[in-house]
Amino acid sequence: MNAYMRGWKERERDYCHDVLLRGGRVVGETLGGAAAFVSNVLDAASPAGASLAVVSKVGHDFAYATAAAPARHPPVLCASPTTSFHARFSDDAASAHAPDRQLRRVHACDPIYPADLPDRRFAYGLAVGVAGEVLPETLERMIRLCRAVLVDAQALIRAFDGEAKGGGAVRHVALEATPYARLLPRVAFLKASSEEAPYVGVETARRRCCVIVTEGRDGCRLYWDGGEARVAPFPAVQVDPTGAGDSFLAGFASGLLWGLSATDAALLGNFFGAAAVSQVGVPTFDPKMLQAVKQILEKAVKRPCTHINGNTFTFQRSSIHDELHKSLQEAAMLVCEQKQANSPATDNGDVCSINELTSLPS
Numbered sequence: 001m002n003a004y005m006r007g008w009k010e011r012e013r014d015y016c017h018d019v020l021l022r023g024g025r026v027v028g029e030t031l032g033g034a035a036a037f038v039s040n041v042l043d044a045a046s047p048a049g050a051s052l053a054v055v056s057k058v059g060h061d062f063a064y065a066t067a068a069a070p071a072r073h074p075p076v077l078c079a080s081p082t083t084s085f086h087a088r089f090s091d092d093a094a095s096a097h098a099p100d101r102q103l104r105r106v107h108a109c110d111p112i113y114p115a116d117l118p119d120r121r122f123a124y125g126l127a128v129g130v131a132g133e134v135l136p137e138t139l140e141r142m143i144r145l146c147r148a149v150l151v152d153a154q155a156l157i158r159a160f161d162g163e164a165k166g167g168g169a170v171r172h173v174a175l176e177a178t179p180y181a182r183l184l185p186r187v188a189f190l191k192a193s194s195e196e197a198p199y200v201g202v203e204t205a206r207r208r209c210c211v212i213v214t215e216g217r218d219g220c221r222l223y224w225d226g227g228e229a230r231v232a233p234f235p236a237v238q239v240d241p242t243g244a245g246d247s248f249l250a251g252f253a254s255g256l257l258w259g260l261s262a263t264d265a266a267l268l269g270n271f272f273g274a275a276a277v278s279q280v281g282v283p284t285f286d287p288k289m290l291q292a293v294k295q296i297l298e299k300a301v302k303r304p305c306t307h308i309n310g311n312t313f314t315f316q317r318s319s320i321h322d323e324l325h326k327s328l329q330e331a332a333m334l335v336c337e338q339k340q341a342n343s344p345a346t347d348n349g350d351v352c353s354i355n356e357l358t359s360l361p362s
């Protein structure tokens with residue numbers, strides 16, 4: 001891996017405030033937003049020496065300035081309020097692909113403008129966002145600055161009903177009808193959840209870039225022009241689905257940075273997606289678990305293999321895929337053990353306890 005590949009550019013809109021509701025009652029208030037979840041995983045899982053630049057915005061009401069991710073990657077302060085969401089959880093057992101919560105944007109901070117991006121070149125750019133913050137012109141500038149750009153469809157296809165004062169229920173629009181569609185041939189990877197996939201149009205999009213569809217507890221699938229792969233999930237006791245997609249994308253990007261093929265890197269995406277749903281809000285990772293993951297990756301990339309990531313991506317699973325899955329599964333068990341050890345107490349300090357979110361009566 002050369003020094004140039006170690007540079008990162010991560011472009012996202014704001015950290016946000018998430019209010020979790022069940023049966024009309026507030027059961028949690030947490031730091032949220034793609035900036036929080038993505039940088040949390042990238043900081044934890046990237047190879048030594050990787051540097052990360054985060055561009056994000058919040059208002060003066062931002063309540064989590066001293067939390068780990070914002071303290072490491074301070075946001076720009078704006079006059080408008082911090083983006084905030086209400087997430088209403090239903091009491092019905094959600095299927096792997098059904099929406100598990102209704103999201104409502106309550107406030108929206110400023111978008112990221114092209115001039116907000118640093119005047120530097122980067123190996124990778126992550127265009128992620130939660131509230132319509134990725135302007136087409138900003139994505140275009142990111143594409144010019146970075147050798148490869150990974151995009152979360154969530155940042156491109158969300159629209160908000162009843163836009164008054166930045167609020168509104170989250171709905172989706174067809175990607176093809178947005179100004180982002182023409183940029184797809186210059187994007188390397190587009191990630192969508194199975195709920196978002198119909199709006200992305202996987203069959204059309206895969207001819208322009210590699211599309212990754214995340215399928216909750218079932219793991220994910222990759223679709224590229226000429227092939228596809230299913231990547232198995234990891235065990236998790238889900239207590240809060242928020243941030244799974246963000247954490248997946250960051251884990252996947254870390255895998256690429258380690259030199260894995262796309263299908264192998266998706267294992268790391270699934271791993272961190274599973275870790276995210278195991279805790280309320282932005283997850284904290286057991287240092288022993290992280291050390292185990294890094295040792296597994298160091299061993300994996302030392303093997304003679306052709307799946308080193310340049311700018312030409314290798315998509316297929318490598319010969320080490322199954323072994324990598326098995327080793328990560330053992331590390332994932334450490335996450336489950338950590339969760340069991342922490343439960344029922346609050347494990348990240350700024351939210352309700354896990355038990356409250358999972359078992360509060362409506």
Ligand SMILES: Nc1ncnc2c1ncn2[C@@H]1O[C@H](COP(=O)(O)OP(=O)(O)OP(=O)(O)O)[C@@H](O)[C@H]1O
Binds near residue numbers: 193194237273
């Ligand atoms: N219950 C679960 N058990 C194990 N892994 C999970 C579970 N839920 C999610 N994951 C992992 O996280 C990834 C992303 O989850 P999902 O498809 O639910 O994303 P999402 O809907 O974008 O999430 P969110 O919008 O809540 O951030 C999945 O591909 C999977 O690897």
Ligand SMILES: O[C@H]1[C@H](O)[C@@H](O)[C@H](O)[C@@H](O)[C@H]1O
Binds near residue numbers: 033037085103243
């Ligand atoms: O904090 C969360 C998270 O970033 C999710 O990915 C997004 O779907 C939500 O809108 C947001 O509130």
